[in-house]
Amino acid sequence: MNSKGALLTHVVEIEIPFHDCDPMNVVWHGNYPRYLEVARCELLRLFDYDYPQMHESGYAWPIVDMQIKYVASAVFTQKIKVAAYLKEYENRLRIDYVIIDSLTNKRLTKASTTQVAVEVSSKEMQFESPAILFNKLKAVLN
Secondary structure (H helix, E strand, O other), rough: OOOOOEEEEEEEEEEEEHHHEEEOOOOOHHHHHHHHHHHHHHHHHHHOOOOOHHEEEEEEEOOEEEEEEEEEOOOOOOOEEEEEEEEEOOOOEEEEEEEEEEEOOEEEEEEEEEOEEEEEOOEEEEOOHHHHHHHHHHHHHH
């Protein structure tokens, strides 16, 4: 897994459940964003700014862009590792991901998401990340 340029990294392991698969036991492509979300939430918890803390701080952080490159298929019962890498946070949250097979380390998918802060009360997008994010990250990056 390539963590080059990552400010913070977290890896989760997931076993592919039956309900995520098509009749050929291959993961349906629309389920991959859920795997990214599991890794993203764990990454955000490293600096105590998961979705409940975001909301409590007065901000929502919707995903405004998601890129996914499917390299190989994941299948029923396969164990995968999903690595999330925090790459940017000053004006947006950009997180890159790599999904690999846990046994072979074969790359299955790579992806990235971009989130922006939106003030909950005004519903206005913020053009720079709020101070709460900087404060939370300062505690773990220094």
